[in-house]
Amino acid sequence: MEQRLFEKFHEWYENRHEYAKGWKERTGGKALGYFCTYAPEEIIYAAGVLPVRILGSHEAQSFTEPHIFAMFCPLCRDCLAQGLQGRYDYLNGIMIAQCCLHMRQAFTSWQKHIPQEYSYYLYMPHGIQTPRAYPYLRGELEDFKKSLEEWTGREITNKDLDHAIEVYNENRRLMKQVYSFRREKTPRLTGLEAMEMVVSSQMVDKEEHNQALKKLLKELPNRKLNRSTGTRLMVLGSEDDDVEFLSMVESLDATFVIEDHCTGSRYFWNEVIPQEDRLAAIAARYIDRPACPSKDWPKRTRLPHILKLAKDYDVEGAILIQQKFCDPHELDIPAIRSHLETNGIPTYFLEFDVTVPVGQFKTRVEAFLETFQLPTDLF
Amino acid sequence: MSKEFWRWPEYRRTVPGKDWKNAEVVTAGVDIGSVSSKAVIMTDGELYAYSIMRTGSSSPDSAQKAMDRALEETGMKLDDIKYTVGTGYGRVNVPFANRAITEIACHARGANYIWGPKVRTVLDMGGQDCKAIHCDERGKVTAFLMNDKCAAGTGRGMEVFADLLSVPIEEVGPMSLSVDKEPEPVSSTCVVFAKSEAVGLLRKGWPKNMVLAAYCSAMANRVSELLEKIKVEKEFVITGGIAKNIGVVKRLENIIGFKALPIQEKFDPMTAGSIGAALFAKALYERSAKST
Numbered sequence: 001m002e003q004r005l006f007e008k009f010h011e012w013y014e015n016r017h018e019y020a021k022g023w024k025e026r027t028g029g030k031a032l033g034y035f036c037t038y039a040p041e042e043i044i045y046a047a048g049v050l051p052v053r054i055l056g057s058h059e060a061q062s063f064t065e066p067h068i069f070a071m072f073c074p075l076c077r078d079c080l081a082q083g084l085q086g087r088y089d090y091l092n093g094i095m096i097a098q099c100c101l102h103m104r105q106a107f108t109s110w111q112k113h114i115p116q117e118y119s120y121y122l123y124m125p126h127g128i129q130t131p132r133a134y135p136y137l138r139g140e141l142e143d144f145k146k147s148l149e150e151w152t153g154r155e156i157t158n159k160d161l162d163h164a165i166e167v168y169n170e171n172r173r174l175m176k177q178v179y180s181f182r183r184e185k186t187p188r189l190t191g192l193e194a195m196e197m198v199v200s201s202q203m204v205d206k207e208e209h210n211q212a213l214k215k216l217l218k219e220l221p222n223r224k225l226n227r228s229t230g231t232r233l234m235v236l237g238s239e240d241d242d243v244e245f246l247s248m249v250e251s252l253d254a255t256f257v258i259e260d261h262c263t264g265s266r267y268f269w270n271e272v273i274p275q276e277d278r279l280a281a282i283a284a285r286y287i288d289r290p291a292c293p294s295k296d297w298p299k300r301t302r303l304p305h306i307l308k309l310a311k312d313y314d315v316e317g318a319i320l321i322q323q324k325f326c327d328p329h330e331l332d333i334p335a336i337r338s339h340l341e342t343n344g345i346p347t348y349f350l351e352f353d354v355t356v357p358v359g360q361f362k363t364r365v366e367a368f369l370e371t372f373q374l375p376t377d378l379f
Numbered sequence: 380m381s382k383e384f385w386r387w388p389e390y391r392r393t394v395p396g397k398d399w400k401n402a403e404v405v406t407a408g409v410d411i412g413s414v415s416s417k418a419v420i421m422t423d424g425e426l427y428a429y430s431i432m433r434t435g436s437s438s439p440d441s442a443q444k445a446m447d448r449a450l451e452e453t454g455m456k457l458d459d460i461k462y463t464v465g466t467g468y469g470r471v472n473v474p475f476a477n478r479a480i481t482e483i484a485c486h487a488r489g490a491n492y493i494w495g496p497k498v499r500t501v502l503d504m505g506g507q508d509c510k511a512i513h514c515d516e517r518g519k520v521t522a523f524l525m526n527d528k529c530a531a532g533t534g535r536g537m538e539v540f541a542d543l544l545s546v547p548i549e550e551v552g553p554m555s556l557s558v559d560k561e562p563e564p565v566s567s568t569c570v571v572f573a574k575s576e577a578v579g580l581l582r583k584g585w586p587k588n589m590v591l592a593a594y595c596s597a598m599a600n601r602v603s604e605l606l607e608k609i610k611v612e613k614e615f616v617i618t619g620g621i622a623k624n625i626g627v628v629k630r631l632e633n634i635i636g637f638k639a640l641p642i643q644e645k646f647d648p649m650t651a652g653s654i655g656a657a658l659f660a661k662a663l664y665e666r667s668a669k670s671t
């Protein structure tokens with residue numbers, strides 16, 4: 001029975017489109033697809049709209065060949081492929097909070113080729129390490145709010161914003177509580193379960209997600225996983241919702257105890273700190289969140305953050321993954337590897353594509369794990 | 380049927396002057412690679428017999444075939460082997476193995492045994508992949524890199540070229556060195572593209588040795604990238620089938636600026652992984668004996 005604790009999140013993860021369609025039918029509301037986790041979901045939610053993160057499906061495809069360069073990352077191509085195949089045809093609109101070039105290409109191509117009643121490009125600044133970023137983003141959020149109001153024909157009041165902020169903050173708090181069970185000597189959830197929990201939160205009405213999290217948290221303290229924890233691993237890098245990869249690694253006497261991905265901790269790690277100016281509060285949350293490497297310059301704030309996660313979660317080794325051609329992560333990975341290794345955490349690097357060569361990756365990950373697992377008396 | 384020039388000879392060998400019956404512990408390592416399967420039998424941690432066979436479509440059958448061949452002429456039966464470790468891409472499909480360990484760990488361990496504790500960098504040039512491995516004085520892996528998905532710079536690529544040019548695979552290396560002037564490498568190491576490029580060169584009138592030189596050179600260049608990334612440290616050794624291709628080895632040594640330790644007469648470099656596996660088997664057997 002205890003193995004089924006994460007079943008709800010798994011179901012949502014697997015049936016994301018059915019969920020959104022059902023939500024629309026049930027509520028009569030609109031759904032807005034977003035391309036990157038810098039999207040200020042609180043404002044969308046306050047407008048009574050369901051924010052749905054657009055992600056890929058990890059299937060080989062050729063639909064995007066005429067629209068996106070082959071040397072753009074697999075994720076942006078996979079996302080666009082979903083749109084071109086009509087899998088997100090229930091969306092009433094799409095938006096992007098400015099992020100890397102590749103995702104922007106997926107967004108603009110989607111805008112051009114897939115008819116939408118609404119689309120919005122939010123100028124989320126790249127230069128976030130300057131005090132000017134806060135008022136700048138606040139202004140952009142104001143424009144976005146107005147645009148949503150025009151689209152939905154409904155005013156977004158302070159009360160709506162307060163409610164959205166509270167629901168989102170609660171979701172973040174609850175997921176952080178679940179993550180605390182990954183710090184234990186014998187974690188009470190796997191990395192795959194954590195990923196499905198977080199990614200499902202990016203597609204499901206957060207109030208509903210919160211209910212499921214509360215239910216989970218009642219039972220989680222008593223859960224005993226019928227598996228060995230093995231080597232405690234961290235995984236970090238580009239977007240990663242590759243179920244096949246995560247479950248392959250966790251079948252090798254290892255557990256992902258923490259990650260730094262936009263499909264994991266990076267998505268929900270910090271809350272909106274309430275202030276009278278709600279939009280300023282939301283802007284500050286997105287400026288101050290654990291950064292994506294496309295915005296983490298000139299100072300690399302990710303280094304101390306990642307090392308702290310590794311220490312807090314008692315990580316033995318880290319797997320760094322990069323979606324092929326993902327330039328921001330490619331630029332960061334050498335610095336992160338060196339920082340972790342200098343601090344005694346061995347690393348291993350893998351390059352991901354839409355699908356990963358599981359057989360070869362298994363050999364590579366297993367060999368990495370053997371450096372921890374093979375007892376010294378075998379040599 | 381036309382001659383298949385890629386076919387390297389399968390063979391077996393028993394180290395002369397040894398009687399396995401005097402040994403305290405007999406262990407084995409079976410390395411099921413994508414192109415070749417190797418079975419090594421060791422007595423008290425010393426090489427006793429081995430076989431090198433081509434891998435078929437079934438890993439369990441290939442493992443059985445390699446082991447049967449290694450056992451031939453020894454009077455030994457499978458049951459006499461106390462512990463077997465499977466390695467290589469088919470490592471989990473060795474039916475009679477007690478445990479599987481990756482070929483990366485096994486090549487480092489095997490190279491340490493063959494060439495001694497000074498080995499720090501092992502380049503395993505296998506049938507369909509290539510690995511650069513760092514190890515410590517005990518043969519324990521400290522870091523490694525593996526090429527990505529394609530077969531460029533691997534044994535299978537060399538087989539394709541042997542067939543294309545009708546040159547027996549063992550002669551490819553020496554023939555590639557018989558050129559007066561080193562040609563530019565073929566521009567792609569992708570087996571498919573390089574093959575069509577080679578066809579173009581032949582049409583232009585290039586002799587076979589020049590085409591082989593251009594391919595061996597491209598392969599050495601490609602593999603040197605892995606070594607450059609991992610930073611090759613002395614002593615440096617090459618394992619796997621390509622270690623026997625002097626045309627690639629010499630060119631690689633020229634690129635990196637120093638020599639690999641020479642092939643040891645007693646050991647076939649293709650068996651480094653299975654030797655490592657058999658050594659792990661001995662240690663694991665002793666461990667299990669201690670705990671019971």
